Amino acid sequence: MTAAQKTAALTIERLRMSIGGHDVLHGVDLTLEAGRVHGLAGESGSGKTMTGLAVLGLLPHGSRASGRIAFGGRDLLEMPARELNEVRGAKIAMVFQDPATSLHPMLTVERQLTEHMRHHLGIGRKEARERAAGLLAKVRIPGPEEALKRYPHQFSGGMRQRIAIAVALACEPEVLIADEPTTALDVTVQAGILRLLRGLCDDLGLAVLLVTHDLGVMSAVADEVSVMKDGLVVETGPRGQVLREPRHPYTRSLLDALPVPPGENSP
Amino acid sequence: MKRAGLFARSRVSRLPQAWRRPLAVVGTVVALAWIVVALAAPVLAPHDPLAQELPRLAPPGPGHWLGTDQLGRDILSRIMYGARVSIPLTLLLVALSVAVGGLLGACAGYFGRWVDETIMRLADLVFAFPTVILAMVVAAALGASLGNAVLAVLVVAWPAYARVTRGLVLGVRAREFVLSGRLLGFSAWRSLRVDVLPNVTGPVLVLATLDIGTALLLLSGLSFLGLGAKPPSPEWGAMVAAGVDVFDSWWVATFPGLAILTVVLAFNFLGDTLRDALDPRTAGAIKERAL
Amino acid sequence: MTMPLTGPLLSVEDLVVEHRTPGRPVVRAVAGTGLHVAAGEVVGLVGESGCGKSTLARAVCGLHGAASGRILIGGHPVTPLGLRRRDPALTGVQMVFQDPYSSLNPRRRVGAQIADGLRTAGDTTTSPADLLERVGLPRAFAGRYPHEFSGGQRQRVAIARALAARPSLLIGDEPISALDASAQAQVARLMRDLAVESGAGLLFISHDLSVVRLIADRIAVMYLGKVVETGPTAEVWADPKHPYTRALLAAIPSPDGAGVLPAELPGDVPDPADPPAGCRFHPRCPFVMDVCREREPLGGSAQFGPVACWLHEPEPSSPS
Numbered sequence: 001m002t003a004a005q006k007t008a009a010l011t012i013e014r015l016r017m018s019i020g021g022h023d024v025l026h027g028v029d030l031t032l033e034a035g036r037v038h039g040l041a042g043e044s045g046s047g048k049t050m051t052g053l054a055v056l057g058l059l060p061h062g063s064r065a066s067g068r069i070a071f072g073g074r075d076l077l078e079m080p081a082r083e084l085n086e087v088r089g090a091k092i093a094m095v096f097q098d099p100a101t102s103l104h105p106m107l108t109v110e111r112q113l114t115e116h117m118r119h120h121l122g123i124g125r126k127e128a129r130e131r132a133a134g135l136l137a138k139v140r141i142p143g144p145e146e147a148l149k150r151y152p153h154q155f156s157g158g159m160r161q162r163i164a165i166a167v168a169l170a171c172e173p174e175v176l177i178a179d180e181p182t183t184a185l186d187v188t189v190q191a192g193i194l195r196l197l198r199g200l201c202d203d204l205g206l207a208v209l210l211v212t213h214d215l216g217v218m219s220a221v222a223d224e225v226s227v228m229k230d231g232l233v234v235e236t237g238p239r240g241q242v243l244r245e246p247r248h249p250y251t252r253s254l255l256d257a258l259p260v261p262p263g264e265n266s267p
Numbered sequence: 268m269k270r271a272g273l274f275a276r277s278r279v280s281r282l283p284q285a286w287r288r289p290l291a292v293v294g295t296v297v298a299l300a301w302i303v304v305a306l307a308a309p310v311l312a313p314h315d316p317l318a319q320e321l322p323r324l325a326p327p328g329p330g331h332w333l334g335t336d337q338l339g340r341d342i343l344s345r346i347m348y349g350a351r352v353s354i355p356l357t358l359l360l361v362a363l364s365v366a367v368g369g370l371l372g373a374c375a376g377y378f379g380r381w382v383d384e385t386i387m388r389l390a391d392l393v394f395a396f397p398t399v400i401l402a403m404v405v406a407a408a409l410g411a412s413l414g415n416a417v418l419a420v421l422v423v424a425w426p427a428y429a430r431v432t433r434g435l436v437l438g439v440r441a442r443e444f445v446l447s448g449r450l451l452g453f454s455a456w457r458s459l460r461v462d463v464l465p466n467v468t469g470p471v472l473v474l475a476t477l478d479i480g481t482a483l484l485l486l487s488g489l490s491f492l493g494l495g496a497k498p499p500s501p502e503w504g505a506m507v508a509a510g511v512d513v514f515d516s517w518w519v520a521t522f523p524g525l526a527i528l529t530v531v532l533a534f535n536f537l538g539d540t541l542r543d544a545l546d547p548r549t550a551g552a553i554k555e556r557a558l
Numbered sequence: 559m560t561m562p563l564t565g566p567l568l569s570v571e572d573l574v575v576e577h578r579t580p581g582r583p584v585v586r587a588v589a590g591t592g593l594h595v596a597a598g599e600v601v602g603l604v605g606e607s608g609c610g611k612s613t614l615a616r617a618v619c620g621l622h623g624a625a626s627g628r629i630l631i632g633g634h635p636v637t638p639l640g641l642r643r644r645d646p647a648l649t650g651v652q653m654v655f656q657d658p659y660s661s662l663n664p665r666r667r668v669g670a671q672i673a674d675g676l677r678t679a680g681d682t683t684t685s686p687a688d689l690l691e692r693v694g695l696p697r698a699f700a701g702r703y704p705h706e707f708s709g710g711q712r713q714r715v716a717i718a719r720a721l722a723a724r725p726s727l728l729i730g731d732e733p734i735s736a737l738d739a740s741a742q743a744q745v746a747r748l749m750r751d752l753a754v755e756s757g758a759g760l761l762f763i764s765h766d767l768s769v770v771r772l773i774a775d776r777i778a779v780m781y782l783g784k785v786v787e788t789g790p791t792a793e794v795w796a797d798p799k800h801p802y803t804r805a806l807l808a809a810i811p812s813p814d815g816a817g818v819l820p821a822e823l824p825g826d827v828p829d830p831a832d833p834p835a836g837c838r839f840h841p842r843c844p845f846v847m848d849v850c851r852e853r854e855p856l857g858g859s860a861q862f863g864p865v866a867c868w869l870h871e872p873e874p875s876s877p878s
Contacts, residue, residue, distance in 0.1 A: 044741075156826055157607065186606040186765050187809040188823040194811070195819050216811035220819050243815030257743075258768075258813060378641060443655035444663040444671075447716070450619055450653055451678045451723055454643045465665040 008070075009034045009207035010055065010092075010175050015067035017050060017231075019060055024050050026231040027067065032175060032207040037198065039222030039239070040211045041254070047231040048211045052177045055209065056094055057084045071175070090120040093168035097180040099160035103152040109136070109163055110148040113170055120171045135166040139196060158189030162196065169200070176200075179211045194221050215258060219243050227251045285544035294536025297529055305350035314341035316348040316501045324516045334518035336509065342518065345501035346526050352413070352496060353503045354530060357483045360417050360424070364482070365475045367421065368428025373467070375429065376436030377459050387433065390426035398423045399488060406494040413486075416495035420485050424478070431474055435467035469542040476538025480531035487527075503527055567759045568595040568618065568651075568727050573627035575610070575617045583831040587613040589783030589838075590627065595727060595759040600750050602774030602791065603763045604806070608827055610783040611763045612656075615731045618761070619653050620644070632726060649678050652720035654749070656732040658712035662704040668715045669700030675722025689718040693748060710741030714748065721752055728753045729761045734769060742766070746773050768810060771795055779803045782838040783830055788864045799865040801843045837868065845869060 010032040017025040025047045032038050042048045054065055057076055069076040071092070076084065096102040104112055113135060114128035123131075129148070136144035139162040152160055161181060168176060178197065182190040198221045201208050210222055218225055218239070225242040227235045227250065235248040246252045285291065304311060314320070314331075318340065325335045333342040375386040393401065406419035436459075439445060445462045453461070487504010489495035496502035503523045510520025575588040587610040595601045603611045616622040618629055623638035630636070634647050652675075655661045662671060672686035687697035693714040704712055713733055720728060730749055734742040746762070750773040753760035764770050770777060771791055778788040779800065787800040798804045808821040825842040828834055834841050840850040847868060855866045 158826075187767070187820070188606060188805060191809040191811075191820040191822040195822055198819060214811070215813035216820075219813045219815050219817065220811040221817075223817075239817055240815040243813055255813065443657060443661040446621060447653070447655065447661065447719065448663075448674065449639055449644060450621075450649070450651070451674050451719075452644045452646065452649045453674070455641045461666070462663050466663070 008032065011068075011070040012051070012055065013068040013070070015051065015054060015065065015069065017047075017054060017059070017063055017065040019063040024063075024231050025054070025065075028228070028231070028233055030209075030226060030233065030236075032209055034174065034207045035201060035205045036223045037201050037208040037210055037221050039218040039225045040209060040228060041213065041215060041218055041225060042228035043213060043254075046228040048228045049179055050231075051228070052094070052179050052209060052211050055175070055177055056088050056092055058088075086120070089116060089173075090171040091173055092175040092177065093171070093173040095161075095165055095168050095176065095178040095181045098184045099157060099164045100152075100184070102164050103160060103167070105152055108149055108151055112152075112163075112167055113148070116167065116170045132166075132170070135169055136163070138169070138200075139163070139166045140192075141166070156189075157185055158192060161185060161189075161193055165193075165196065165200070169204075172204075173206070175207045175209070177209045177211070180213070181210070182217060183212070183214070190217070197221060215243065215254065227254070285540055288540070290536045291540035294533045294540060297533035298537055301350055301354060301530055301533070304347050305354055308344075308347040308351055312341075312344035312347045314344040316340065316345045317499050324513060324519070326516070327518055333522045334516070336506075336519050337513055337516075342506075342522050345506060346503070346523055349501040349503045349506065349523065349526070352500060353483055353486070353527075356413060356417055356486060357479055357530075360420055360482050360486065361475050361479055363417075363421050364424040364478070365428055365471060368425035368430075369432045369471055371425065372429035372432030373436050373459060373464060376433035377440055377455065377463060383433070386429060390429050393423060393426045396423075399485070402485060402489060403492060403494060406489050411494050411497075413490075413496050416486055416489040419489065419494070420482060423485075424482065427478070428471065428474070432467060432471055435470060436463055439463050439466045469545060472545075473538045473542050476534045476541075479534045480527065483527055483530065566594040567597045567599075567632060568593070568761065569628070569630045570594070570614070570618065571628045571630075573614065573617060573629060574625040575613050575622050576625045577613075585831045586625075586783055586833070587830060588617065589830075589833065591780070591784045593761075593778055593785060593788075595761050597726065597759050598754060598757055600753065600760040600762060600773055600775045602770035602777045603761060603780060603785075604765060604767055604770050604777060605780035606806075606827055607765060608830070609780045610830070611780050612731050614780070615653065615729050615761065615763055618727075618729060619651055620648060649723055650726040651729065652723050652725040652727075653729040653731060654713065654716050654720050654733040656736060658709040658716070658736055661716045662712055662719075664704050667701055667703055668707075672700070672715070672719045672722050675719045679722060679724040681722070681724065684722070686718075686722070689722050690715070692721070692752065693718045708741075710737050710745055713737060713741075713745050717745075717749060717752065721756065724756070725758050727759045727761065729763070731763050732765070733762075735764065735766065742769055743772060749773070767806060779806065782827060782833055784838060784866065786839065786866045799870050800839075800867045801845050801869070802839050805842075805844075837866075839867075 008031050012028055012030040015025055015028040016023070028051055030038065040048045040051065053059065055069055055076070059065055065077055067077065071087070076087070079087070110129060110132055113132035114125070117123060117128045117131060132148055133144040136147050141147045141159060141162055152163065155163065181197070182193050185193060194217060197208065200206055212218055222239050225237065225239050226233045227242065227248065229250050235242055235246065235251050242251060243255065246255060286295065319338045321331055321335045321339045321341055323335060323337055323339045325331055327334045331341045331343065333346070335341055371386045375383040402419045402423045405422050406416050409415035409418060440463060445458060448458050448462045484504055486495060487502060487507065490502045490505040491508035496505055503526055506523035507520050510523070513519055570593040572590050572592060573588050574586060574590050577585040577587050593614070605611050613622060617624055618636065620636050620639040628635065631648060631651055636648060637645060662668065669686040672689050676684055676686070686700045690699055691697055695711060695714055707715065728749065733749065734745050737745060746769050749762065750760060762770060762774060774791045776788065777791050777794045778785045779802065780786065781802050787794065787803045794803060798807050805821065805823040809823060811820040812818070823842060828841065836852050836854055837850040840846045843850065849868050855868050855871065
């Protein structure tokens with residue numbers, strides 16, 4: 001990765017969105033930096049998932065967005081649909097909550113990995129296959145060559161999420177949006193996925209937007225934390241500051257409502 | 268709307284919403300039109316359907332708007348009278364197939380084990396023979412009459428419904444609300460009736476409406492082979508088959524064929540509408556869109 | 559712990575439940591284990607997905623036949639639910655399932671579905687609306703269909719239906735795992751409050767230890783078909799004995815802002831069709847000893863106390 005990427009990879013400015021005349025985002029500002037994990041916290045309905053979808057240009061039917069999402073010198077909101085399709089999936093990729101539904105159940109892991117690459121990168125079958133095996137090794141799937149021939153249902157939930165991450169990484173994106181990537185997983189498996197995400201971010205210089213309701217997850221991997229409420233970012237700051245000395249009363253109330261008070265379970 | 272008990276409000280207020288869509292209207296109008304034609308055929312038909320009084324193979328023109336066949340009978344009149352034969356018999360046939368196949372399939376899927384084995388092997392047995400041949404054999408064994416033709420087609424038609432219903436029931440049976448019902452002490456029969464069947468009727472109903480065309484054609488085929496409607500009686504399928512012999516006179520086969528097509532389409536639209544109207548989820552969605 | 563003379567409400571002993579699929583090896587989802595729930599007690603059963611906790615719950619309801627072992631509800635043996643109507647003596651066990659989108663019949667109004675529960679209890683004085691009120695929903699919702707509700711509301715309706723049958727034991731099989739974070743703790747607390755209020759026992763199954771900790775009096779930790787540790791919630795939380803329990807607790811990320819990645823438990827859960835010899839946890843255990851590879855510590859037996867681990871083998875002389 002080049003040194004130029006050590007600056008802002010993607011900037012969201014005054015993003016507003018309404019669905020059917022109903023405002024869901026009231027001017028969101030966020031900056032994602034290469035090699036950093038930016039956590040986006042908030043309860044359901046706060047607009048955190050909508051923000052993630054807007055970055056991908058996946059606006060729900062009947063919605064209108066204004067503001068600016070700057071990526072590589074362009075505004076994604078202004079970009080024609082065809083160009084946006086090229087950016088989405090190749091430059092900006094997404095990992096969803098449930099690996100059971102985000103992977104196609106009838107296609108082998110190889111097809112799911114290579115289809116993307118061959119479409120976006122225009123490479124041959126053989127090269128795509130080699131890269132796919134490399135990707136699986138990178139997300140630490142044991143026996144990558146063998147794994148390519150198998151179907152998603154033949155893997156455990158954690159392994160499936162690793163594969164989904166591999167699919168997202170297939171076209172060497174610069175930005176990765178992870179929407180509750182560990183919510184459907186067991187805690188022991190979650191720990192592995194969090195370590196993987198952190199490692200990929202550090203090694204590949206990815207800019208990661210981690211959308212999660214789990215402040216524990218946030219505390220473990222995020223460098224910066226933004227807290228959303230009712231379509232607004234109410235607080236942004238370094239992880240340590242936001243989680244230890246929150247400035248906004250809403251952040252304070254979120255921390256107070258936790259079943260595990262901070263710092264209690266350090267074995 | 269009325270504010271009576273738990274169930275009173277539903278169907279009354281909901282049906283009209285689903286029935287207001289264009290395709291539903293078209294389906295209803297066409298189906299109603301055919302029923303009127305069937306009922307009023309003696310009044311509406313310009314000629315006697317059996318009278319061989321017009322020039323043979325005359326193209327459509329004044330006095331015989333849809334032409335005449337090779338025996339000089341008026342095709343328009345024959346189609347009108349044919350509606351009295353084809354439509355009620357086809358509907359009866361499909362209704363019987365759904366009832367027999369659906370019930371057997373539901374039992375096979377819900378009760379499993381030997382019930383499933385017995386019913387599904389029986390279905391496989393029927394599937395193993397070519398449909399038309401088996402229907403012919405059954406019809407021939409029972410003796411040539413329209414009623415027996417219906418029975419013969421029923422014998423070959425029920426397994427399709429049994430299979431589809433069984434598959435759907437297997438899917439619904441394992442769902443959590445069915446288990447909850449059983450845990451509350453529902454008998455198997457009540458569980459099947461209250462929790463399972465209402466959740467499989469939609470797809471079966473749609474299959475049935477799609478099947479109306481096949482059933483109509485199969486009945487007609489038997490008529491053509493002399494195992495169903497007797498030759499002079501104006502049955503649509505028999506008319507199409509007869510028209511194939513005189514290919515140059517396109518109107519002989521085309522108009523009865525169009526009659527079959529419109530009936531099939533009308534019932535497909537009706538089937539879709541019925542499915543949506545019966546499902547609270549889609550009924551609600553339609554309501555929101557309409558408002 | 560001392561058992562009251564009448565015995566516990568639910569008593570599971572040496573239960574084995576097997577999944578048989580033609581052409582595949584038999585899977586022992588529950589591999590000979592025990593569990594007790596007293597009336598008015600809330601027991602949290604935790605473990606990773608696939609550890610057999612749901613199968614155990616289903617066996618208690620009679621939805622799965624037991625290959626061997628005993629399940630007693632108030633002294634009455636549980637028989638598998640076949641085609642016959644459920645034994646009225648067993649309708650005191652009701653379950654709230656995981657998926658809020660399949661736990662209610664989409665074709666029926668929720669009021670009618672709650673009324674089914676009332677009929678089971680022979681209750682003619684309570685109305686479905688009363689129960690909706692108890693689970694925190696407006697009375698008028700009885701006339702609505704399930705698709706008009708959010709996931710959390712559907713689970714409340716499912717709880718109302720189960721409560722309508724006046725259960726002596728309520729089982730929640732991951733009832734909150736499909737809900738929004740904000741709804742999870744609420745629904746879990748609601749289940750606890752309603753169960754305790756009505757004097758019923760609650761067996762709450764979840765993979766989320768932090769929520770179980772909120773509501774359970776006692777925790778049972780299950781691994782690969784066996785309960786490996788049981789104990790009062792606070793004790794297990796503060797001082798987990800079994801290495802697996804320790805790993806589970808250590809994997810919960812703490813929201814302290816320190817940026818500490820939670821400890822990863824290496825390896826995958828082994829195939830339950832082919833469990834490792836000796837202690838089932840030994841291939842992943844950081845404290846594995848020779849004895850662990852050869853002999854299985856039988857938790858809950860005379861030899862072992864509430865912790866099935868060779869590290870915590872009680873001294874033969876001192877009864878614990």
